[in-house]
Structure formats: structure tokens, C-alpha cells
Amino acid sequence: MSRASMVMTSESQVYVFDGFTLDVGRRSLSRGNEDVVLGSRALDLLIALVEQAGEVLSRDHLVSRVWPSTFVEESSLRVHVAALRKALDDSATGRRYIANVPGRGYSFVGQVSRQRRGSAASPAEVERSMLPPLAGRESTLATLATMLQRCPVVSIVGPAGMGKTSTAQRALALNAPGFSRGARWVDLSQVRGGGVVAHVSGALGWPGADLPRLIPTLRDTDLLLVLDNCEHVLEEAAALAEAIAAQAPRLRLICTSREPLNVAGEHVLRLEPLAAAPGTVRTLAEALQSPAVALFVERARAASDNVVFDDTDVPDLRELCRQLDGVPLALELAAWRMPAVGLKGLLARPDDWLLLLTRGRRGAQLRHQSLRAAIDWSYGLLDDLERRVLRSLAVFDAPFSLTSAVAVVERSPDTASIEDAVLRLVDKSLLQPCPQGCELDDGTCYRLLNTTRLYAVERLAELPDDGGVRARHALELQRLAGRPSAMAAAAM
Known part of the structure; x- marks a missing residue:
């Protein structure tokens, strides 16, 4: 297929975002099965913003698009932006689609996918040609595609910045054609506690449905559903995922999160760091x-x-x-x-x-x-003990064992609680298990990513016992110096 044949004219273009469908040729906006009434100018403004979603459009640019041959006051643009926000924004979840960038203009900040009218694909299918290439994720995407054939729920899990959302976007584009109802993308990043099911049901065209009413509508639905950014609403996302896995056998769910949902039917796909060039490379x-x-x-x-x-x-x-x-x-x-x-x-x-x-x-x-x-977002989701443990572990600039971690955190007989907090940090992708073969004498070893450690070092100063942490670290290093580790012995 030639590049020219892949380009769709704006008249045949349909844009979809969070349950809304904007049909440019028919000049219509709908949500689910209901029409959203907009004035002609407001609709022109929405089309201009959505066509360049994610970009900041100046006021002059928007005025020239909406009023091409008419002089208008800036207040007219503000009035129509306000009308759009009233029609689109969800007061229950705080979701907003049009951002005002002071001194620059306006930007449509919703997750937009596009489709040609009359296409057999789902309105929410993301065009493959619009997605950037994903370096180093080819095998991950192949594994994910295999998982979707047999697993009702696949969670893409990894630390901040590891590319979970990008991987899910590519997976949606590659796998949506295999589902008769295509795919839906639901971004949960702006959803607050108690709003997950409402947000998802609205995106699927069933606004206002609670979980008992939503699940029956999905029971025989051959659909790929992506829930992006689940970690801050984990309990609600997990309840929805478990219900889907149990009662909607034809639906497949991809979740992105910094920790697994821990529900029946879930298979976890952990994103690994991108490989660097080996030391033998010269060119x-x-x-x-x-x-x-x-x-x-x-x-x-x-x-x-x-x-x-x-x-x-x-x-x-x-x-x-x-x-x-x-x-x-x-x-x-x-x-x-x-x-x-x-x-x-x-x-x-x-x-x-x-x-x-x-x-x-x-x-x-x-x-x-x-x-x-990126790390602040993860840190803000920790409890007090997890935060104290993470800050204390900043003293390690090399892999360490669970025994060493407990030794530096605090003088406390409650070893089990500290060990549990360390393991929870592993679940939450803030602490990385070392690869197999790198075990220490004390057992499995762990490490902080360099950027996470720099963040934790800054936070360490907030501990009233930060000097004590460093002193306990020095004592632990002395203890370890008394006997070589398994890795050191192997290197001798």
C-alpha cells in the first residue's frame, strides 16, 4: 500500500476519545449512543484541537480556523472553549480535555485514536502508522500477543519511565484486528478513588453503569480493552479485572501498572531495561x-x-x-x-x-x-514504612541482600515487617532483583536503579535518623568484609 493511499482525508476522519466519537465529515459528536449538541463554531474548534491533539495551538491559529474571514474578539474564543469544556469535561472524575497553556494557547490533552468512516476496525483502534517504533520491545510484544491468546488479563509492569504505556499502545495496534469488536483504550491517570468503573463504563458506551450492570454487557464481547495507569487505583482496577476474567471469557484485558493487580487469571509481563552495547563493540x-x-x-x-x-x-x-x-x-x-x-x-x-x-x-x-x-508518582503511593525503607536503602551503591537491607533500616526487633516492606518495594518496581547467578552469600540480591537511588538519597535527609542509617551501613560493610561474597569468591 502506498503512503498516499494510507493518508485519510479529514472529511472521512473519525476521532475517538474516552467514549466520545467525533465524525468530521458528518460534523457530529456523540458519546456512546447519545448525540452531544454543540454549536457550529464550538464544533469547528473541537475539530481543530483534536486533529492536532497534544500540540499547543495559538489563539491566532484557532481563530483563523474557526473564523477564517471574520474579525472576532479574543473573548469569543474563550466563550467557545468554555462551551466545549462544559460538554466534554467530567466533573465526577475531574477529567479535562482542553488545557490552557498561559501565553501560548490551547491543547487537547485526551488520548485520541482515529479511524476512517466505514472501516471494519473498532473506532478506538490506534493506527499503526501513527505510532513511533519501539526499540528493543519486539520480543516483548510477541510474548504479549501469545499471552493474549490464553490469558484473560495481562499486566505490563515496570518502574517509572520503562515504557509501559508505549508498549501497551503498540500491543493494542498490533492485536486489535484479531477482535471482532476491536479495542478500547482507557486512561486511568486522572481517575480518583471510586471512579474507575464509571470511567471505564463511559468509555465503553455505558455511562453510569456500575460493576454489576457493566459486566453482563461484556459477557459475550470479543474486545481488547487496555487500562492504562492502574497503580493508584489498584483495588478498583483489580476488582474490575477479576470480574472480567471470570465472567467475560471473550474479552482480553491489558493493564499497565507499576505493580501487579494480583488477581485470578492475571499473567504479569515485566518490562526489562533496554540493553546497552556490550564492551566488545567498537563501531x-x-x-x-x-x-x-x-x-x-x-x-x-x-x-x-x-x-x-x-x-x-x-x-x-x-x-x-x-x-x-x-x-x-x-x-x-x-x-x-x-x-x-x-x-x-x-x-x-x-x-x-x-x-x-x-x-x-x-x-x-x-x-x-x-x-x-516520574519517581515522585511512585513514591507518593507508598506507605510510611515503605518510604522509610526506600530512603534507607539509598546508602547502597551496589547490590545488597535482604539481610543487609534489614540491618541498615533501623534498630528494631520487627525484622519481619522490614523484610515485607522490602519485598513490597520489589512488587512496586522501586527495587530490582538482581539477575539469576548474582546471588550473595545471604541469598537473593537487590539493587536500586541509579536514578531511583539519586531520588532516595535526596529523601534520606528527611529521616531524623539519617546519620544512624549511614552508621549502620558502615557496620554492615565491615561485617561483609569479614567474609568474601559468592561473587567475589568466583572472581578469584
């Missing part, structure tokens, strides 16, 4: 075969035409990808800083990465625009 062409280097180089070149790499940069590229742990968000943010500070500048400031790596895509969710915001 840039060879290094670009590793997904971490390929992602960084591609994003850095996109950030500026002046960014050029050659074979002499390979050691620095490899080291940067290693220090950023192959985390896609960290690599993208670092790439955007390349034109300003250079490759060696990035490597020279690892202790400042939380400050340095703050510029992301403006259309992205706020917590995906900086490393600090």
Missing part, C-alpha cells in the same frame, strides 16, 4: 544494534540537526546507557539535553541527573516530563 554501526544506544541516538538527532556521533563516541554512549540503566524515559530526557551540554557533559553530571533531565515532550503527562516527577 557506531555495531553500537546502534543495541536498543538503548539506538533510542538515545535517534532522540538526540531529533533534538538538533547539529548532533553528530561517530565511532569515537561509542565508549561514552555505552557508559551513559549503562548509568541510565536502559530506562527509556531517562534516555529520551538525556537526549533532549545533548545539544545543550554534550555527551561528555551528561556523563560528567550523574549526581545532577534529577535536575538536569527535566525536559520532556510537552504533550506528555506531567509525570513523564521529568525523572523526578
Whole structure:
């Protein structure tokens, strides 16, 4: 199929977001089976915003689209934006679709998919051609596709910035054609407690349905449903997933979360860091075969035409990808800083990465625009003990055992509670188990990603006993120095 034949004219275009369907050719907006009444100017304004969703459109641009040959006051634009918000926004969940960017204009911030009118695909199917390539996730997507054939619920789990949403988007696009009802994408990031079922039912065209009424409507539905960002509403998402798994055998559910739902029928797919180039690689062409280097180089070149790499940069590229742990968000943010500070500048400031790596895509969710915001989101979901444990573990700059973790957290006889908190941090993707074969004498070892550790170091100062933590860490290092670890013994 030629590129030209893949391009759809705006007149045949249908846009779908959270249960709304905007048909440009028919000039209609509906939600489920109900029409949403809008004035002609408000509809023109919505079309202009949705066509360029995620971009900030200036007031002059919008006025020229909606009133092409008429002089209008800026207040007229504000009136029509207010009318759109009244028609679209959900006061129950706090969901808003049109953002005002002071001094710049307006942006449509909903998750939009598009379809040609009359297509056999579901209105919520995301066009494959619109999605960026996913470096290093080919085998993950193949595994996920296999899981969907036999598992009612697949949870994509991983740390902040590991690419869970991007992987789910690609999985939806690749697998939706295999379902007679296509696919639906539901973003839960703005949903507050108690609103999950209402949000999902509205997106599926059954506004107001509670769980007992929603599940029967899905019982014989051959549909792929994606619930993105489940971690802050985990109990509600889990209840919905368990009901779907038990009572809707033809429906398949993909959830993205920083921890598993822990429900019957769930299979967990943990996203691993992108692989960096091995030490044997010498040329840039060879290094670009590793997904971490390929992602960084591609994003850095996109950030500026002046960014050029050659074979002499390979050691620095490899080291940067290693220090950023192959985390896609960290690599993208670092790439955007390349034109300003250079490759060696990035490597020279690892202790400042939380400050340095703050510029992301403006259309992205706020917590995906900086490393600090991404980890803040996870940290805010922890209980008091989990936070204290995470901050204490910042003293480790190398892998450590569960025994060592307990030893540095606090002088307390309640070892079981601390051990449980450590394991919960593993579940929540804030602590990483070391690969098989890296066990310490005390058993399985764990580590903090470098960016997570920098965040935890900052938070450690908030502990009234931070000096005691460091002292206990020194004592633990002395204890370990008295006997070589299994890894050290193997290296001798």
C-alpha cells in the first residue's frame, strides 16, 4: 500500500476519545449512543484541537480556523472553549480535555485514536502508522500477543519511565484486528478513588453503569480493552479485572501498572531495561544494534540537526546507557539535553541527573516530563514504612541482600515487617532483583536503579535518623568484609 493511499482525508476522519466519537465529515459528536449538541463554531474548534491533539495551538491559529474571514474578539474564543469544556469535561472524575497553556494557547490533552468512516476496525483502534517504533520491545510484544491468546488479563509492569504505556499502545495496534469488536483504550491517570468503573463504563458506551450492570454487557464481547495507569487505583482496577476474567471469557484485558493487580487469571509481563552495547563493540554501526544506544541516538538527532556521533563516541554512549540503566524515559530526557551540554557533559553530571533531565515532550503527562516527577508518582503511593525503607536503602551503591537491607533500616526487633516492606518495594518496581547467578552469600540480591537511588538519597535527609542509617551501613560493610561474597569468591 502506498503512503498516499494510507493518508485519510479529514472529511472521512473519525476521532475517538474516552467514549466520545467525533465524525468530521458528518460534523457530529456523540458519546456512546447519545448525540452531544454543540454549536457550529464550538464544533469547528473541537475539530481543530483534536486533529492536532497534544500540540499547543495559538489563539491566532484557532481563530483563523474557526473564523477564517471574520474579525472576532479574543473573548469569543474563550466563550467557545468554555462551551466545549462544559460538554466534554467530567466533573465526577475531574477529567479535562482542553488545557490552557498561559501565553501560548490551547491543547487537547485526551488520548485520541482515529479511524476512517466505514472501516471494519473498532473506532478506538490506534493506527499503526501513527505510532513511533519501539526499540528493543519486539520480543516483548510477541510474548504479549501469545499471552493474549490464553490469558484473560495481562499486566505490563515496570518502574517509572520503562515504557509501559508505549508498549501497551503498540500491543493494542498490533492485536486489535484479531477482535471482532476491536479495542478500547482507557486512561486511568486522572481517575480518583471510586471512579474507575464509571470511567471505564463511559468509555465503553455505558455511562453510569456500575460493576454489576457493566459486566453482563461484556459477557459475550470479543474486545481488547487496555487500562492504562492502574497503580493508584489498584483495588478498583483489580476488582474490575477479576470480574472480567471470570465472567467475560471473550474479552482480553491489558493493564499497565507499576505493580501487579494480583488477581485470578492475571499473567504479569515485566518490562526489562533496554540493553546497552556490550564492551566488545567498537563501531557506531555495531553500537546502534543495541536498543538503548539506538533510542538515545535517534532522540538526540531529533533534538538538533547539529548532533553528530561517530565511532569515537561509542565508549561514552555505552557508559551513559549503562548509568541510565536502559530506562527509556531517562534516555529520551538525556537526549533532549545533548545539544545543550554534550555527551561528555551528561556523563560528567550523574549526581545532577534529577535536575538536569527535566525536559520532556510537552504533550506528555506531567509525570513523564521529568525523572523526578516520574519517581515522585511512585513514591507518593507508598506507605510510611515503605518510604522509610526506600530512603534507607539509598546508602547502597551496589547490590545488597535482604539481610543487609534489614540491618541498615533501623534498630528494631520487627525484622519481619522490614523484610515485607522490602519485598513490597520489589512488587512496586522501586527495587530490582538482581539477575539469576548474582546471588550473595545471604541469598537473593537487590539493587536500586541509579536514578531511583539519586531520588532516595535526596529523601534520606528527611529521616531524623539519617546519620544512624549511614552508621549502620558502615557496620554492615565491615561485617561483609569479614567474609568474601559468592561473587567475589568466583572472581578469584
